[in-house]
Amino acid sequence: MTFKFSKRVPVGGNDAVGAILQAAADPKVISFAGGLPAPEMFPVKAMKEATDKAFEKHGRQAMQYGSSAGLTELRQLILKRIARKEDVHAKLENVLVTTGSEQAIDLVGKAFVNPGDTVLVEQPTYLCALNVLKTYGANIVGVPMDEDGMRMDALEDALKAHPNTSLIYSVPNFQNPTGRTMPAERRKKFAELASKYDVPLLEDNPYGEIRFAGKHVPSVKSFDPDGHVFYMSTFSKILAPGFRLGWIVAEPEVIQKLTVLKQSADLHTDNLVQYAVTEFLKDNDVDAHVKDICNLYGKRKKLMTDGIKKYFPKSVKYTNPEGGMFLWVTVPGVDDTVALFKKCLKHNVAFVPGDPFFAGKADPGTFRLNYSNAKEDKIMVGMKQLGAALDEALKN
Ligand SMILES: Cc1ncc(COP(=O)(O)O)c(C=O)c1O
Incomplete structure (x- = not known):
């Protein structure tokens, strides 16, 4: 059958970001692509108790x-x-x-x-x-x-x-x-x-x-x-x-x-x-729980910016957030960030290219890095791999 979708359904209908996240999910790849919180911070035990109580009451x-x-x-x-x-x-x-x-x-x-x-x-x-x-x-x-x-x-x-x-x-x-x-x-x-x-x-x-x-x-x-x-x-x-x-x-x-x-x-x-x-x-003391999340993300963000300083080409610009889960990178001289993404995947590291975040024409050479989800030991290794891929891209 030829389905006649409504005008609300995006033309093409390709889930470009879904494809990126799928590629980044390969276990060999260190992924900074997703927007996921750190699962080790989920208060599983306290939430189980709260759920039991909710059922009882x-x-x-x-x-x-x-x-x-x-x-x-x-x-x-x-x-x-x-x-x-x-x-x-x-x-x-x-x-x-x-x-x-x-x-x-x-x-x-x-x-x-x-x-x-x-x-x-x-x-x-x-x-x-x-x-x-x-x-x-x-x-x-x-x-x-x-x-x-x-x-x-x-x-x-x-x-x-x-x-x-x-x-x-x-x-x-x-x-x-x-x-x-x-x-x-x-x-x-x-x-x-x-x-x-x-x-x-x-x-x-x-x-x-x-x-x-x-x-x-x-x-x-x-x-x-x-x-x-x-x-x-x-x-x-x-x-x-x-x-x-x-x-x-x-x-x-x-x-x-x-x-x-x-x-x-x-x-x-x-x-x-x-x-x-x-x-x-x-x-529960929700403020104390949130403070623990903040401490962990602050530590991970610092590792990531330390890694950027150490391994990225010096021309690369990046934001240095005081909170949240993401930082934004701009690589002057790179036009096609999707091609850059593919190169980085070969180096077993992933991010989300900037393009889907723009309503109109994207700023070239931009991408988003997530620091909340990757474990500390992976962040430095990932930054090293990303730095090597960026060096290669800029040489070409
Ligand atoms: C800016 C922004 N708004 C809304 C959401 C959606 O969050 P929720 O899980 O509450 O639907 C997100 C999720 O990442 C987000 O980054």
């Missing part, structure tokens, strides 16, 4: 259909945590539990983006957000960044040039893929611009708590004068991505619409996971 409710908005007690705990950690002060009617924060991006895309609308994103940005926005037919426009994240002069120019902008999407903390963080002054301006041009701003903050150096910066949402900023985050990086548990905070009117759209998507997020994570949050 709420077994039947956990196995029954539940509310689309999410469990009230979990939403209250989320609100307490984001008030303390991110200066986001909101009420129960402002928060929706989502099936991973990925679902929050999808619901916001569905609620706000009509085909042909412009959506402004950092250049480069999180590739799965690009995929969501493409599904809704967005005209995605990349706004240039500097070392402090999205440039506000460039954002204002883009807002003037694209009066049909229906959404701004941003990852202000330890951005995926660059690791860059936006300073407080710029965040204030960011919230003001969203308000001035009357465009919703989706602040995606999966990595904010994963800070291993420098000082905390208040969320963009904390500068929001009038409800234009929607704040979203996740348990994926501080607990476990497999639970698929995230949330979004916005004005009640927005939450109501997103809740209706969520009903069509999955009725509600997994009840057992919600009950179990609620018990986990009540019984």
Whole structure:
């Protein structure tokens, strides 16, 4: 049969990134490609206890259909945590539990983006957000960044040039893929611009708590004068991505619409996971757990930058994040990063080429390295292999 897929299905439909991750999964290859947390940090025992408790206390409710908005007690705990950690002060009617924060991006895309609308994103940005926005037919426009994240002069120019902008999407903390963080002054301006041009701003903050150096910066949402900023985050990086548990905070009117759209998507997020994570949050020192994650990632990031300094050609530029899971490399003189990826695979080392992170033309010679997942002993060896591959590429 010839299948006539809808216009929402990407043309070509090839999963280029999936192919990269598959190639990188070869056991011979040291992979810095995936975006995975360190599994040794998953609190398996404590989570098992929390799940047992959830079954004992709420077994039947956990196995029954539940509310689309999410469990009230979990939403209250989320609100307490984001008030303390991110200066986001909101009420129960402002928060929706989502099936991973990925679902929050999808619901916001569905609620706000009509085909042909412009959506402004950092250049480069999180590739799965690009995929969501493409599904809704967005005209995605990349706004240039500097070392402090999205440039506000460039954002204002883009807002003037694209009066049909229906959404701004941003990852202000330890951005995926660059690791860059936006300073407080710029965040204030960011919230003001969203308000001035009357465009919703989706602040995606999966990595904010994963800070291993420098000082905390208040969320963009904390500068929001009038409800234009929607704040979203996740348990994926501080607990476990497999639970698929995230949330979004916005004005009640927005939450109501997103809740209706969520009903069509999955009725509600997994009840057992919600009950179990609620018990986990009540019984454990989550701050201490997050601190352990930060210490490990800080150590791994330092090993990686030490390896870069030691083994990479001196012309190579890289970001030096204070948190999160990624750093961003630029190799001047390399045009085809996919060809570079193939060369590196021959040296048994892998990364994600920069291309899929760009809405338009990619900056040449860019790629993303993940430092959270590879064990310490592999990082230096991997950097040595990568350095050798880069030397070879630049000689050619
Ligand atoms: C910037 C960004 N947003 C959202 C997500 C999705 O996370 P979740 O596991 O909560 O769906 C990720 C995952 O890597 C991410 O990097």
